[in-house]
Each structure stands twice: as C-alpha cells, then as structure tokens.
Amino acid sequence: MKTNVGSIDKILRIVVGLALIxxxxxxxxxxxxxGYIGIIPLLTGLFNFCPAYTLLGLNTKGKSAE
Known part of the structure; x- marks a missing residue:
C-alpha cells in the first residue's frame, strides 16, 4: 500500500475527522x-492512505511516496 497523503493533508484530515466526531x-x-462520517478522514489521515486518491490518480505526498 503506497502512501498518498501529505503532511498538511494528513493534519487537516485528522482535525476535521475529530471535529466531526x-x-x-x-x-x-x-x-x-x-458526524460519525468523520471516522473516514480520521482513518485516512492516520494511515496516510486515501483509496479515493488512488482511484483518481492523486498524490499529496510528493515524489517520495512509497
């Protein structure tokens, strides 16, 4: 599983997820x-992986994604 969530994206996802919950x-x-839908951005932020980004071909991590 390649990481595709960058640091700013990760922080925003965690904050929004926690706020919704x-x-x-x-x-x-x-x-x-x-508001419990906030579990989704929280988990994607914690695991540095977003399945939707994979489907759309997006990557906010940068060139060094593993």
Whole structure:
C-alpha cells in the first residue's frame, strides 16, 4: 500500500475527522449522527492512505511516496 497523503493533508484530515466526531458526541443536534462520517478522514489521515486518491490518480505526498 503506497502512501498518498501529505503532511498538511494528513493534519487537516485528522482535525476535521475529530471535529466531526466531537460534534456528533457532544452536540448531536448540530450534525446528528452524520458526524460519525468523520471516522473516514480520521482513518485516512492516520494511515496516510486515501483509496479515493488512488482511484483518481492523486498524490499529496510528493515524489517520495512509497
């Protein structure tokens, strides 16, 4: 599995994922249970791999992707 998520992209994914999950837990009236969709950006940020990027041929990691 080649990594395809760069450092800034990784940080943004983790922050957005955690924010969505936190909103679902502490303020469900704001986003409802849809906030748990934040698990997806959180996991892609933690694993440095995005399946959608692979399908679209994108890479924010740069030339040194393994």
């Amino acid at each position: 936190a909103l679902s837990v502490f303020k469900p009236e704001v986003v409802g249970y849809w």
